[in-house]
Amino acid sequence: MDHKIPEFAIVGHPNEGKSSVVSTLSEDDRVRISPTPGETTECRRFPVLIDGREIICFTDTPGFQNPRKTLMWMKGFTGSDRDILKDFCRNHKDDPGFRGECELFSPIIQGAGIIYVIDGSRPLRKVDQAEMEILRLTGRPRMAIINCKDSEGRYLEHWKNEFRKHFNSIRVFNAHKATYAERINLLESLKSIDQDWEPAIEKVISAFKEDWEYRNSLAVEIVYQLLLDCLGYSLVENYNDKSDEKKIYKKLWEKYRQTVKKIESASHEKIRKLYKHNIFNVNLPAQSILYEDLFNTKTWHFLGLKPAQLIIAAGITGGTIGAAIDTAAAGLTFGIFSAIGGTAAAGWAALGGGKKLSKAKVGKLDLGGNQLRIGPNENVQFLYILIDRALIFYSQIINWAHGRRDNPIGNDRDKETAKQGFTSEWNSREKKMCNGFLNSIQGGTDAKTEILGREMKKKIKSALHEISHSEQNYGII
Numbered sequence: 029m030d031h032k033i034p035e036f037a038i039v040g041h042p043n044e045g046k047s048s049v050v051s052t053l054s055e056d057d058r059v060r061i062s063p064t065p066g067e068t069t070e071c072r073r074f075p076v077l078i079d080g081r082e083i084i085c086f087t088d089t090p091g092f093q094n095p096r097k098t099l100m101w102m103k104g105f106t107g108s109d110r111d112i113l114k115d116f117c118r119n120h121k122d123d124p125g126f127r128g129e130c131e132l133f134s135p136i137i138q139g140a141g142i143i144y145v146i147d148g149s150r151p152l153r154k155v156d157q158a159e160m161e162i163l164r165l166t167g168r169p170r171m172a173i174i175n176c177k178d179s180e181g182r183y184l185e186h187w188k189n190e191f192r193k194h195f196n197s198i199r200v201f202n203a204h205k206a207t208y209a210e211r212i213n214l215l216e217s218l219k220s221i222d223q224d225w226e227p228a229i230e231k232v233i234s235a236f237k238e239d240w241e242y243r244n245s246l247a248v249e250i251v252y253q254l255l256l257d258c259l260g261y262s263l264v265e266n267y268n269d270k271s272d273e274k275k276i277y278k279k280l281w282e283k284y285r286q287t288v289k290k291i292e293s294a295s296h297e298k299i300r301k302l303y304k305h306n307i308f309n310v311n312l313p314a315q316s317i318l319y320e321d322l323f324n325t326k327t328w329h330f331l332g333l334k335p336a337q338l339i340i341a342a343g344i345t346g347g348t349i350g351a352a353i354d355t356a357a358a359g360l361t362f363g364i365f366s367a368i369g370g371t372a373a374a375g376w377a378a379l380g381g382g383k384k385l386s387k388a389k390v391g392k393l394d395l396g397g398n399q400l401r402i403g404p405n406e407n408v409q410f411l412y413i414l415i416d417r418a419l420i421f422y423s424q425i426i427n428w429a430h431g432r433r434d435n436p437i438g439n440d441r442d443k444e445t446a447k448q449g450f451t452s453e454w455n456s457r458e459k460k461m462c463n464g465f466l467n468s469i470q471g472g473t474d475a476k477t478e479i480l481g482r483e484m485k486k487k488i489k490s491a492l493h494e495i496s497h498s499e500q501n502y503g504i505i
Contacts, residue, residue, distance in 0.1 A: 034228050035085040036218075037071075037135040040145040041159065042091030045175035048203035048431030049145050050074055050088045053211060055304045057430045059088060071131055076232075078239045084232045086143075087135045093128030095158040102165050109167055113137050133166075141221060142170035144195065149176065152186050160194040169222035171197040173214075196221040204432045208496045212236065243302050244496065248489045250302070251418045252481065254295040258288050258414055259469050262403030276400055284402045289322055292414070296421045303425050322417070408459075408466050415488070416449030423495045450491055458487060 038046045051059035054074040071089050075082040092098070098116070105112050113133045120126040136142060142163055146156065163170055172195040174187050184200065191198045197217050201210065212233065219229045263280050267273065454462075461483050468477040 032228070033075075033082055033085060034218075034225065034232060035073075035087060035135065035138075035140040036143045037087045037089050037132065037140040038143050038145060039089050039132050039136075039159075039163070040091060041155070044091070044145050044147045045203050045431075046091070046145045047088050048429075049143070049173060049175060049201070050086045051431035052203045052206050052429040053214070054086045055430050057305060059431065069128075069131070071135055073135075078235050083235045087140060089132035089135065090128040092132070092155075092159050092162075094125055095129075095155055095162060098126065098129050099158045099162050102162060109165075113166060136166055136168055140168070141218075141225065142166070142168050144170060144172045145175050146172070146187065148174035148181065148184055148187055148200070151183050152190055157190065160190065164194045169225060170195050171199065171218060171221050174198070174200045175203050176200050204429055205427075206429050207427050207498070208240065209498060240496065244489065244492045246302055247299055247422060247492055248485050250295050250298050251415070251422075251488050252485050254292060254418060255411065255414055255465075255484070256469065257291045258405070259411060259466060260404050261288060261291070262401060264399060264401045266399050268398075273398075273400065277402075280400060280402045285323055292322060292417065295418065299418075299422055300425055304430065305425060305428065322413070404470060406466070406470055408463050411462055411466050412449060412451040415451050419450045419491055419495065422492060426496055454487075461487070 038050050040046050047059050051057060051074075054076050056074050056076075059072075059074060069090050071087050073085050073087050075085040077083070101116060101119075102112060105115065107115055114137055116126075117130045117133055117137070120130055144160070144163055160172075172187075172191040174184065174191075176184065181200075188198060197220050199214055199217050201214055206214075215229065215233050215236065219226045219233075261284070263284050265276060265280055267276055451462075461480060465477070465480040465484050468480050
């Protein structure tokens with residue numbers, strides 16, 4: 029090949045999805061994408077960097093401007109085939125009617141391969157055939173991408189039959205919904221467009237995979253730290269006999285709830301940046317469970333906790349999320365409230381008995397007054413909720429193609445089967461490990477937490493790997 033670093037010019041008719049393909053393949057949300065035809069007027073390179081080193085480059089080009097007349101000129105060309113593009117640009121550099129062609133030919137003249145993009149939701153036209161023939165006459169290695177926006181694909185076979193006459197490789201690739209696995213598959217297909225290019229493309233694919241695993245390992249650490257921070261967090265406040273215990277509880281509970289939500293939100297933001305969504309925010313689907321409050325019963329029920337379990341989680345088994353009256357002198361803890369609901373009132377209702385704080389036995393501190401404590405959370409179900417929401421967010425992020433600018437439409441997963449979290453499918457051994465991990469955070473030794481923490485990280489890493497290497501787009505709940 030002509031370059032040590034593979035470069036591909038993304039070409040096609042205006043408004044066919046070229047910029048979306050560039051953005052998705054390069055994982056770069058800086059690519060300008062507009063529904064207005066002709067927005068791209070100059071070539072723009074988007075190199076893919078790993079560890080500061082460029083491994084491949086995708087060049088966004090203007091659309092064809094006058095393909096019929098361009099093809100007519102090329103068919104009449106009598107010089108060397110190697111010079112056909114250079115001579116065309118030399119002859120038409122001052123002609124505004126061929127400005128688009130001269131610009132898009134420039135990276136091809138420099139040795140770039142060709143990725144031709146068409147919108148597969150429309151029928152084949154004569155002008156498309158002219159563009160394909162032009163690209164065939166360049167003699168450069170070339171792939172055709174059918175950016176199929178139409179789920180029916182009624183024109184798909186027509187496009188494939190025509191492409192077989194002009195291109196070395198053909199791929200159906202939805203730039204707005206492409207998963208990580210589909211992006212890797214497309215790169216694998218690029219190896220077949222020219223045998224001389226195969227070693228360089230293979231190195232690119234290996235670098236992509238290694239970088240992805242490295243990012244996944246960082247994501248594991250982010251999720252793990254989220255668990256430690258949320259499950260170990262607690263608040264304590266002293267008060268005297270004249271204080272309003274209920275008012276203090278509500279104030280503490282709101283602070284607890286908001287702090288844990290901020291910890292989760294900050295973790296999710298780190299994951300978003302890790303997978304290079306830096307400019308355009310990922311717009312979660314309107315029905316996403318991530319819009320629900322972390323402590324809302326709807327969240328817990330959606331992710332697999334049944335109503336009967338909600339009552340148990342509320343405190344009957346002693347696993348409370350919410351509050352306890354802690355008598356520092358005697359060292360006693362009474363499980364009283366739960367934070368499953370969004371407010372203190374919801375916590376009382378979840379207990380079934382509607383216990384009031386004023387009816388609870390409250391111990392005295394040595395120096396006078398009482399002490400109210402909220403957290404740390406001892407409910408293993410909360411551990412599952414934190415993991416599920418992190419995995420859901422991860423799956424949404426990695427499957428949100430960088431070329432996508434619109435809001436998600438609809439839910440690709442069956443609504444009934446979607447009403448469960450990832451952890452609902454974990455086996456008894458894995459759930460036992462989760463219980464042990466939680467207990468080690470609450471009262472175990474650092475050594476035990478470290479041992480069980482390694483097991484927890486291993487399981488989280490396995491879940492991330494399964495999500496990212498599946499062609500099923502999980503990122504919609």
